[in-house]
Structure formats: structure tokens, C-alpha cells
Amino acid sequence: MGKRFLKKELAFLRSGRVIVGVALVGIVVSCALFAPFLAPHDPEEQNLITTLLPPAWSAGGDPAYLLGTDSLGRDVLSRLLYGARVAMTVAVAASFGAMLIGSTLAHLAGYFGGKVDWLIGRAVDVWMSFPPVVLSLVLMTGLGAGISSVILAIVLVDWTRFCRVLRAEVLVTRRQDYVAAARLVGFSHWRTLTREILPATMPLLITLLSIEMGIAVIVEAILSFVGMSVGANQSAWGQMIADARQTLYESGWNLVLPMLAIFVTVLGFNLLGDGLRRTLDPRLLQAREL
Amino acid sequence: MIVQLLGLFARRLLVAIPILLVVSALVFVVLRVLPVDPAAMSMPPNATKAEIEMKRQEMGLDRPLPEQYAIWLGQTLKGDLGTSIHFRRAVSSLIAETLPATIELAALAMLIAAVLGFAGGLLLFHLRGTLRGEAADLGSTVLMSAPDFLWGLMFILAFGVVWPLLPFTGRLASSFARPVHTGFLILDTLIEGRPDMFLDALKHMVLPATALGLAFSVPIMRVLRSSLYEIDHADYIRQARLRGVSEGRILLRHALKNAILPTLTLMGVQFGFLFGGTLLIEVIYSYPGLGNLMVDAVRNADLPIIQAVALAYAAVVLLINMIVDGLYLVLNPRLRTA
Helix, strand or coil: CHHHHHHHHHCCCHHHHHHHHHHHHHHHHHHHHCHHHHCCCCCCCCCCCCCCCCCCCCCCCCCCCCCCECCCCCEHHHHHHHHHHHHHHHHHHHHHHHHHHHHHHHHHHHHHCHHHHHHHHHHHHHHHCCCHHHHHHHHHHHHCCCHHHHHHHHHHHHHHHHHHHHHHHHHHHHCCHHHHHHHHHCCCHHHHHHHHHHHHHHHHHHHHHHHHHHHHHHHHHHHHHCCCCCCCCCCCHHHHHHHHHHCCCCCCHHHHHHHHHHHHHHHHHHHHHHHHHHHHCHHHHHHHHC | CHHHHHHHHHHHHHHHHHHHHHHHHHHHHHHHCCCCCHHHHCCCCCCCHHHHHHHHHHHCCCCCHHHHHHHHHHHHHCCCCCECCCCCCEHHHHHHHHHHHHHHHHHHHHHHHHHHHHHHHHHHHHCCCCHHHHHHHHHHHHHHCCCHHHHHHHHHHHHHHHCCCCCCCCCCCCCCCCCCCCCCHHHHHHHHCCHHHHHHHHHHHHHHHHHHHHHHHHHHHHHHHHHHHHHHCCHHHHHHHHCCCCHHHHHHHHHHHHHHHHHHHHHHHHHHHHHHHHHHHHHHCCCCCHHHHHHHHHHCCCHHHHHHHHHHHHHHHHHHHHHHHHHHHHHCHHHHCC
16 A cells, blocks of 8 residues: 555655655765764864864855854854764654653554543643753753753653644544454453554655654754753754853854754754655545545 | 623633643743752852742742742732742832834734734735746745744845845834833834924834734734635535626625634734744843843843743733633624523
């Protein structure tokens, strides 16, 4: 079935989103994986003689520093590449964590209903009354700075994104005849949930996962921007933005480049998520055939 | 209808109070697992262990956690939010100074988000099915990938540095003495009868509010577009079309009225997020509001402020949700007859 979808969808501009999304994410992931081989310099090596160099192609640029240097003479390209490592680590770990908690609770709430649903629903209400940034700052204060705290904070904040959306989907699926049939045949709750309901909610789950990865990249940037993520000398995109803000008038490039990195990464995840939603969602497919 | 509105607000209040209680307890517990010792932080570095221990007792940190929480809750209900460790001032007065600034900024940003969202949603719907529509749709995905703080930074670079058009730090030029009546600068400058100062205050808000509003307008656009899509297949729209009613009139008089409701629900959630979004925008624009207070407090591990500000954010979000629910009731005739 998957193959048939692919063939049909390849003709559409819509799957173009998936292709472009995968390409963008692929580039960022390879930057992250191969940062030590790709980076021309040590990202933490300071050189106070060559500070705030513009990119190599503009006047006064040095070809040894392709994208210029920051206020401490560190190579911007190398810092961007190593920053991708932080961003991708957080994106993958945090979004899988949030998905695991959020979708488990969503399936329990939607499948069992009643008290379980009520309890999980109220927990989501409490969480939703916090702006996510505020909650993650409170959590970061409790957990202390550092990349593992960032991951944990995002998991603890963003599980509700999965829970809210997926619960509704589970509710719809649970009422299907084939689920009732499975129960009648004698499937256990666990087997019904994993074999009958999960496959139906999987497309939405994958879509949400992709979008959550983009959100995690943004949150990591925010937290490293306010100095709560990696150490001051380590490379993270938010940290680079915070540094560049101090030398706004001398070098706009230092600000633009990490912003561009964040934007491209998030765009990749969003295009992927959007494209997947369009190609995987059976209701959307039906609507198009009408 | 007023009775119904009051009933709704009373019901929402009954839900909001337990939520706020749980929120406050959560914040309290999270902050108490902190690796730093607030007592030691509020003392000079050469304080002896005995002195710190005395301070701990004075601050009540030696008592069991539930008791600490009960004391804090009792004081909070009396309006005493404690004293900031860093600023050595009452937290309630710090919040009273900064909250109006944040509300002002958020309100303008919401207005911008609503206007852009509706205009964009109508445009996206109008262009449906065409190549330009596909491009606009793709454009909205691209726009959505730039979060509010990236817009904020981009605007600073573009309209503050490269093309110095608008100010991008603080609420008011330092040449003005800030009038204090309500705390809302826009109102205060009008009360003072100073149009020049009013304009300056407004200018300071344009970039941060637009950055926020722009980021939050995209989801509004997309939901309005898809609810218009759904309604477009409804019988009464087909009827109107058969009667020869013009497309513009169908859109504005028939479709929009019904499409507005799901959009409004989303806007309620969005505005809650937007209010949280002010936090980083304030930091970027050195705008003296709740967000800057919070980030400073987090950097200084200033627990009384963090607790109080987190609670203030939650309270405002719940209030926004309540107002949106009220609006929903006013705008949806189907809910009114019951």
C-alpha cells in the first residue's frame, strides 16, 4: 500500500515538500554527524587578532574563514557545524521523549476513557495554562543548565502537544468496527492498542514527531540564547545569536548566519511534517478525490 | 445573555482556581529541587555557615515542604508575594511595574496577529486551487518556520541597524520622564496629554509587537483557510451561489460568519502562547516587562520572583481563555438559546 501511495504522490507538488524537507534535514544531520571532518577550525579556538572578519566573499574577508569570525575570532562556519550537533541531539532526543510520554498517555486516555481520560485531561489543562517558554524556564531553574536538562525540559513541556492531538484521533479510531471485532475475537487491551489502534494513529504520530523536532530546535536555541543550555564557550546556535547581539553594529553576518541555520532546520522539519500529513492522512486523501 | 456570560465566567473561575493551585504547587516543588541554596545566595559571600543556617530558618527553608508551601500560599493569598533575593524589594511591586508593560505589548501583538491572520486566511482561501494559491500555501509553511524571536532579531537588524527607522530598546526614549498613572504607557501618555510621548511609546512597540504578531498570525491564517474550505461545501453556500450571489458577498456575509468560530477557538490557544512569546521578545528588545523580570530572576536563581511571575503568566493565560470563551458565547448564536 505504501508503494502505491508513493507512486501516486510523486507526481504532486505536495510530495515535493517531503523531498525538500528530507533534503534540508539531511543536510543539517550530515553537518552534525560529520562536523569534526567538515569544520576547518576548532570551533572554540579564539584568535583575538582576526576578530569579526566578514565572510570570505565580501571585502576584507579571509578565505581561511569562509563565513567570517565572531567577536572572539572564532570561526563562524565551524561553530555553525558544531552547533548543528547540539541542535540535532536535542531535536531527536527531546521529540522522541515527548512522543513516548505524550502518545502513551493519549492512547490510554482515548482508549480507556472514564477516570483515566479525566485525569490525563486535567493534567493537560494544567500544563496548557503555562506558556511553554515560561514552564521550560521554571524547569531549567530546577534542573540546572546543560544539554541533558534542555532535553528533559522539552520532554516535560511538550508531551501535551502529542497528547492533545492524538487523544482525539484515538477516540475516533476506538469506535471503528474492526476495533470492536478485535476485542470480540479476544484480543487483549494491549494487543488491541498496539496492533489495531496504533497503526491507525501512526501517520499523525509521525507528522507530529517531525513538527516537534523543529519546535525542539527552536526551544534549544531560546534556552541557549538566555544562557541556560550548553556552556558559554561551546557552540550552540542560540548562544551564537546572543554573542552576535553584542556586536550588532560591527557585524550583521554573525547574527544572520545562525538565524539562517535555525530557520532552514525548522523549515526542513515543517515541510517534512506538512508533506507527510498530506500524503499519509487518509481523510485528506479522500477529500482530494471528491 | 449577560446572565449566561456571568454563569460562564463563574464556571470557568471554578475550573481556573484548582488549576492555579496545582500550577503553584508544581512550580513550588520544581523550584525546591534546585541545586542552589537561596539562603546562601541572599547572603554576602563571606557569611559563615551558622549565619546561612540562621537565614535558612528565617526564610523557613528548614521546614518540611508541604508546610513551606502552605505558608507561601497563605501569604500569596494575602497579596504578599515575598521579597526578591536579588533586588531586595517586594515581588508584588516588581510585578505591578512590569505586568502592564507586557499586557500592553501582548495586546498590540494580538491585534496585529488577528488582522494579519484574517487577511491572510481570506487571501489563501481566495487563491485556492490556483498555482498562486499553492505558492501562497507553501509561503505560509515557510513563514511558520521563523519563530517570533527570529522575526524580532531580523527586524532589529533591518529596521534598527541597517535602515534605522524605529527604536528597538526599552519602552520610551530616555529624554522623556515616564509618567506613572496606570502603568500602561499608552494610556499614561494620553492622560498626561503628551501626543509626542504617546507616539514615541507607540514607536517603541511597533517592532516587538509586529514580530510577535507576524509569527502568530500564520496558524490563524491556516485554520481560517481550512474552515472556509469545509464550509464551502455546505448546502447553503451552494444555494447562495446558485442564486447568483457574488463570490465576495458569499465569503464575507455567509462563509466567514461560520468559519470564524473554529478560528476563534484556535486564537484563544494562540493568544495564550503569544503571551508567553512576549518573554523572549522582551529580552531581545530590552523591554522592561514580565519576561525580562523572569529571565533576570532565572539567572539570579531569585526564587520568590520566579514563583510569582510563573503564576502571573498562568493567571493571565487562564484569563485570556475565559475572555475568548465569553466572546465565543457572544458570537455563536447556537450556544445562546440554551
